[in-house]
Amino acid sequence: MAKARVKVPKKAKKGEVITIKTLIKHKMQRATKDKKTGEPIPRNIIHTFEATFNGKTFFSSKWDTGVSANPYCAFTHKVQESGEYEFKWVDDKNETYTAKAKIEVA
Amino acid sequence: MGGVAGGRRAAGGSAVKGLLGIAGAVGMLALAGGGWMAINANDAQACEECKGKYQVGDKKSGYLYSTPETQAMQDDDFQNQGMLWVERGRALFTQVEGEAGKSCASCHEKPEKLRGAYPVYPKYDEKTKQLINIEQRINRCRTEQMKAKPWKWESDELLSMTALVGFVSRGMPVNVKVDGPAKPFFEKGKAFYFQRRGQLDMACKNCHIDNPGKMIRADLLSEGRAGGNFPVYRLKWQKLGSLHRRFRGCNKQVRAKPYKAGSPEYVNLELYVKWRSNGLPVEVPGVRR
């Protein structure tokens, strides 16, 4: 299921700094109690985001409960060569979500 | 007493008086012209392109009552969190379910084929002699064509599919029919809109016809022309939600007992609200505060 949305330009010039936008569907659930039953609801947030290019991490981010649900995160990359991006999100249940995108250097 | 500043006596003087009485007594509502939010509204209007897009005649979409930051979230599909539901809708479109072994794609091929459906619902349905909205139409497809279970109201699935069906009609003008067999439903919806209700004794009209552009506590009242933007990604909800969920919220705010989502009362009301939006573009998924 497509859970994440990622925007990476298809082409860039060598040395260009591009902006990458990412969105992922996630509740970013804080630890709380069920309003009706009083049952505890454990915290389940995405705590780590990582962006790699051709296997090398160039940007990462650690999140806490203060990050809004369905997190949006945008950042930049200085493109030196053609290749593939991999984006990775990890939550408290240790579920990992990934997305990939290619870029071509003209 | 503060109350309605900035002139413009509303047509229903008693309505405003009613509001003020409540503001005084309950200390819950206060309407005031000007203030910082009005500045935001002007900012929004300053964007000529937006104005052309989101204003038709004197009808203004709620978009023009949002802050520039909220507008920016809607404008870019990669910042608009509602697009996550549209994506899910696409995945569901080809998912085979039910005894008939069909998916939406079995009949409709691709979502884009449904362009034009969203702007004309709620619509009178010959078969059941009822007024049905887009969510109900989707569920009808599921139960009758796919022989699958209907999706629950406000479920992620139904929201996603509704968002997708709305999304493919983006930019088209809202265009519901209110004459012919739809007329009695429309009249009921209109009556609902003007009917005072709840402990605060307020009708939809008191806010959205009499006082748009003014403040209700810290919020800027819109014209309630919500026909083109739901399901909406509400910052408060931190998720996508249906128009009926918003109706329920509004009803609760005036301390009235809300109707059930999908009830005939709300479908009639939806027709009236959507008629008020006729001509405004479909924006699904909209982003609002």
Place this chain on the structure above:
Amino acid sequence: MSKVRIEMVDRREFLIIGGSAAAALAALSSGALAELKPDDEVGLLNKITKGAAPAEGKVKLEMPEIAENGATVPLKVSVDSPMTADDYCKSVTIIATKNPTAYVCNFQFTPDSGKAWASIRIRMATTQEVWAVAEMSDGKFYIGKTTVKVTIGGCGG
């Protein structure tokens, strides 16, 4: 500079714990102030900078002056840095000073980032100051601040 948080206690509870209050006060004055809650903004800042006072400037934190809803407040941060292999911004930490958990998030940059720039949306419990603390590759710290008013809606809230 540190700050003590005063917790509300009901009167009866206060009477019961009253006896130990003197001892608690003594403990506070004897350096226990340093042991603030880890999510306290000042403690957090000290933890990041290892006690060093961050310099003002270089960090630009952009947020709306007024947030329509505290649940989703857009944030952009950028740090003035050449982002070369020997001179770059390593990280930026976002601190919401009046949130129950002041620590919001942290961005880790590399010279490959090209710019020390990131955008995200955060939850804000109330009107407050937000801090962005940048750590540079030379070990220096910079801070940028902004205040966001979080409105309590009439209907939207």
